[in-house]
Amino acid sequence: MKIAHVTSAHSRFDIRIFQKECKTLALHGYDVYLVVADGKGDESAEGVNIIDAGFLPGRLNRMFRTTRMVYSKAVSVKADVYHLHDPELIPVGLKLKKLGKTVIFDSHEDVPKQILSKPYLDPLSRRVLSFAFSAYERFACRKMDGVLTATPYIRDKFLSINSNVMDINNFPLVGELSADVEWSEKRREVCYVGGITSIRGIREVVDAMGLAHSGARLNLVGGFSEPGVEAHVKGGSGWASVNQCGQLGRAEVRDVMARSVAGLVTFYPLPNHIDAQPNKMFEYMSSGIPVIASNFPLWREIIEGNDCGICVDPLSPRSIANAIDFIMENPEQAGQMGRNGQKAVSERYNWDVEGRRLLTFYAALNRG
Numbered sequence: 001m002k003i004a005h006v007t008s009a010h011s012r013f014d015i016r017i018f019q020k021e022c023k024t025l026a027l028h029g030y031d032v033y034l035v036v037a038d039g040k041g042d043e044s045a046e047g048v049n050i051i052d053a054g055f056l057p058g059r060l061n062r063m064f065r066t067t068r069m070v071y072s073k074a075v076s077v078k079a080d081v082y083h084l085h086d087p088e089l090i091p092v093g094l095k096l097k098k099l100g101k102t103v104i105f106d107s108h109e110d111v112p113k114q115i116l117s118k119p120y121l122d123p124l125s126r127r128v129l130s131f132a133f134s135a136y137e138r139f140a141c142r143k144m145d146g147v148l149t150a151t152p153y154i155r156d157k158f159l160s161i162n163s164n165v166m167d168i169n170n171f172p173l174v175g176e177l178s179a180d181v182e183w184s185e186k187r188r189e190v191c192y193v194g195g196i197t198s199i200r201g202i203r204e205v206v207d208a209m210g211l212a213h214s215g216a217r218l219n220l221v222g223g224f225s226e227p228g229v230e231a232h233v234k235g236g237s238g239w240a241s242v243n244q245c246g247q248l249g250r251a252e253v254r255d256v257m258a259r260s261v262a263g264l265v266t267f268y269p270l271p272n273h274i275d276a277q278p279n280k281m282f283e284y285m286s287s288g289i290p291v292i293a294s295n296f297p298l299w300r301e302i303i304e305g306n307d308c309g310i311c312v313d314p315l316s317p318r319s320i321a322n323a324i325d326f327i328m329e330n331p332e333q334a335g336q337m338g339r340n341g342q343k344a345v346s347e348r349y350n351w352d353v354e355g356r357r358l359l360t361f362y363a364a365l366n367r368g
Contacts, residue, residue, distance in 0.1 A: 001030055001031065001080050001081060001362070001366055002030075002031040002033070002077070002078070002079045002080045002081070003025060003030050003031065003032050003079055003080065003081045003082075003083060003362075004034070004035055004074055004077045004079035004081070004082050004083065005017055005018075005021065005022055005032070005033070005034045005035070005083045005085065006034075006035045006070060006082055006083065006084050006085065006089060006092070007034075007035070007036055007037070007070075007084075007085040007086055007089075008037045008053075008062055008066045008067050008086050008088060008089055009037075009062060009085075009086045009088070010036070010085060010086070011036070011038060012034065012036045012038055012045075012050050012052075013045075015170075015279070016085075016108065016150070016170050016279075017034070017085055017106075018034060018045075018048065019173065020170075020173065020351050020354070020355065021083070021106075021168070021358060022034055022048045023046055023047065023048065024351075024355040024358055024359065025358070025359075025362065026046065026047035026048050027047065028359055030362070032047065032049065033048070033049045033050075033051060033077045033079060034048050034049070034050045035051045035053060035070055035073045035077065036050060036051070036052055036053065037052070037053045037054060037055055037056075037062075037066045037069060037070050038052060038055050039052065039054055039055030040052055040055075051073050051076075051077060052073075053066070053069040053070045053072070053073040054069055056069075063088045067088055067089060067091070067092055070089065070092065071092045071095060071096075074092065074096070075096075075099070079101070080101075080102060081101070081103075081104065081145075081362075081365065082096050082101055082102070082103045082104070083104045083106060083148075084103065084104065084105050084106060085106045085108065087107075087111045087133070087137075090105065090136070090137065090140045090141070091140075093105060093140065093143075093144060094140055094143060097143055097144070102145045102365065103144050103145055104144065104145060104146045104147065104148060104365075105141055105144050105146075105148070106147075106148045106149075106150075106168075107147060107148070107149045107150065107154050107158065108170075109150070109154075109272060109276075110153070110154050110157065110271075110272055110275070110276075111133055111137065112130045112131075112133050112134040112137070113130070113270075113271035114272040115129050115133060116130050116270070116271050116272070117199055117270045117271065117272050117273075119198065119199065119226070137161075138161050141158060141161050141162055142161050142162060144162060145164065145365070146162065146164040146166075146361065146365065147161070147162045147164070147165045147166075148165075148166055148167070148168050148358075148361065149165065149166070149167045149168070150168070150169065150170050150277070151167060151169065151275065151276060151277045152167045152169075153276075153298075154167070155167035166357060166360075166361050167357075168354050168357055168358050168361070169277060169349075169354050170277065170279045170282075170354075171279075171282050171345070171349045171350050171351050171353070171354055172279070172282050172285075172286040172349070172350060172351060173350075173351045174286075174345075174346065174350045174351065174352055176250065176254070176286070177253065177254045177257055177286045177287040178254075178286060178287060178288065178342070179254055179255070179257070179258030179287065179288075181258045181259070183261075183331055183334070183335040183338075184331075186259055186260065186261050187217075187259045187260070187261075188214070188215055188216050188217065188261070188328060189216065189217045189218070189243070189259060189260045189261065190216055190218055190219070190260055190261060190262040190263070190264060190292070190324055191218070191219040191220075191221060191256050191257060191260040191262070191263050191264065191289075192205060192218060192220055192222070192263070192264045192265075193221040193222060193253055193256070193263065193280055193283070194221070194222050194265075194278075194280050195222055195223070195225060196220070196222045196224045196225065196229075196230075197224075197225055197226055198226060198229045198268075199267065199268045199270055199273075200266075200267050200268070201264075201266040201267055201268060201294075201314050202224075202229060202233055203229065203232065203233055203236075204266065204314060204315060204316070204317045204320060205218065205264055205266060205317075205320060206218070206233040206236055206238040206239055206242060207236060207238050207317035208238065208317040208318070208320035208321040208324060209238035209239075209241040209242060209321075209324075210236060210237040210238030210241065210317075211238070211317055211318055212241075212321040212324045212325050212328075213321075213325060214324065214325040214328035214329060215328070216241065216261075216324050216325075216328050217242070217243055218241060218242045218243065218264075219243050219245055219256045219259075219260055220242050220243065220244050220245060221245045221246070221247075221248050221253060221256055222246075222247065223246065223247055254287065257283070257284065257287035257289060258287065260289055261289060261290070261327055261334055262284075262289055262290045262291070262292050262309070262323075262324065262327045262334070263280065263281075263283075263284030263287070263289050263290075263291055263292070264291075264292045264320070265278050265281050265284070265291060265292070265293050265294070266292065266293065266294050266312060266314040266320055267294050267314060268294075268314055268315065269294065269314065273294070273296070274296045274297075274298070275296075275298055277298070277302075281293060281299070281302070281303075282345060284309075284341070285306075285308055285309075285341030285342060285344060285345045285349065286341075286342060286345045286349075286350075287342075288338040288339065288342040289341070290308060290309040290310065290327055290334050290337035290338055290341065291303055291308060291310075291341065292309060292310050292312060292320065292324065292327070293309060293310075293311050293312070294311065294312065294313075294314040295312060295313060295314070296311075299311060306340055306341060306343075306344040307336075307337060307340045308337050308340040308344060309337055309341065310323040310326065310327070
């Protein structure tokens, strides 16, 4: 079976698309292609044939011109199955269906809820666009041959739309971020890894660094996407306790986590966050450090249920600071939390488990 994974927005070596899904399928004998739009040219990497449709800057280009370029390249692959990874590619999926192709949509996010959190849209536009996209999503995904989702919550939404739905959770690759570092060798540092935005709690996290009395520093890994937010946090007193690391490779991320005593994922209580399962939460667990996370019911179930961290009010810098101080001042308990998280990942929250589910999904598709 020839499979073409298609993305107009993600990088060619995206963790979910390339490192997990494409490589797993290629390793098990599928002929795997990945169509991207980054302008870096064609190449073959780890059994995956990467086809570049070319890069155009800007959100509007990505939604319209880039999708046409990606569609053209995807058709040229002449795949048996097309596995789409971006909501703007849903119309491409419908065009491929008209060509008689088997098409899968991979829903990484609950897009209608994500639209409700877009900072560049006014409240009325958010509601109108969310409603319109939800209606279109229901119409289009009913015609797809299958839907994969990144969480059980998104899966349950699609079950009322399509009969062939499976959640393939974005859990860590076993051992990728593990580092053999004694707790006594760690620094007085915590870390945040990922996209840096206001709704992911960066203001409160930096403010918390100014309130913590334990002398902790924050390793801030990632890039700011909102210049105004960056200027705001850099003007606060907490910024003096921040190590700005910028964008890092996976090996460097592993090293940052290895020297830190906790990882922060304190997203705002917005519709697209409350039922999400952030990849970074499980990556912190995989690396063996406690997680300081928002106190959403699902997140509490994971963090407190496995005794691998502390849940806090994400809108309260004081609550975040208290959790940081507790981790710093209780190394034995913090170390045990880290081991508990690592154990939970090794037994349940890992890609080996999810990769087998992906292969089961494709095997059934092949039989069909």
